[in-house]
Amino acid sequence: MEDVPEHCPGTQSEKAGKESACQGCPNQKICSSGEASLPDPAISVIAAKLSGVKKKYLVLSGKGGVGKSTVSTLLSRAFATKNELNVGLLDVDICGPSVPRIMGCEGEIVHQSGSGWSPVYVDDNLCVMSVGFLLDSPKSAVIWRGPRKNALIKQFLTEVDWGTNLDILVIDTPPGTSDEHLSIATYLSKASVDGAILVTTPQDVSILDVRKEIDFCKKTKIPIIGIVENMSVFVCPKCKVASELFPKTSGGGEALAKEFEIPFLGRIPIDPNLASTCDEGTNFITGFPDSATTQFMTDLASKLL
Known part of the structure; x- marks a missing residue:
């Protein structure tokens, strides 16, 4: 099969879990029993749970350190400037949960009730859920194998009580195209996700990884809303002269968007503030409120609405 490891027979094969390549695989028992080919019942549960959410956005990038969490938090806050909207931010970066720190709610405790986990509110109309709230300390490392991380993502999507009037859900993801991303794509496959916002920086090393993320979205049938180029230029706060700190050898995010016929959503400058x-x-x-970054994010939020 095209989209499975080279020697894996695939979950739909009669030989699933029985080939020599299956020896030592943690999923061998599930595959050989035939359970792996059955749809996870959580998919329908999640679709029903999120059916009332009007807009659902994923923030993706194959590269770490390009500012996915920064874009996710800025976008969430930009949506929340409209008082009539209720906004949720879900951080599924299991190993590097930076959203609580950025949103100013680090150290908060998640409460559990009969209706599920209650997210942490940072404003009257903006709430956050992250694995960071479940750790003993912000310094604690999450040393988990794939199945445990995937189980937590499922819990986040099935058990967080966002309320009955959530208008927008922004999902901040980790870098890469691996376990967590496959879980998100699978669990949200029937939840009518509006699309993914891909974040890159101008350098070729970042563009290369985002190119892989585009391929991932196509294979998992996640619609792509567009590409944002972060850390694009530095604008001097005094003289207002723009300097390109990371030269665009191959044209940066705009050239990548043009190559794949994806909308280019714009550039976010480097801002010390x-x-x-x-x-x-x-x-x-x-x-x-007068910064170019604020203007860009509020304009983007309006376009997405």
């Missing part, structure tokens, strides 16, 4: 507000957990959107 943005870095400091992320570290401090304060709201950049309301703190710096």
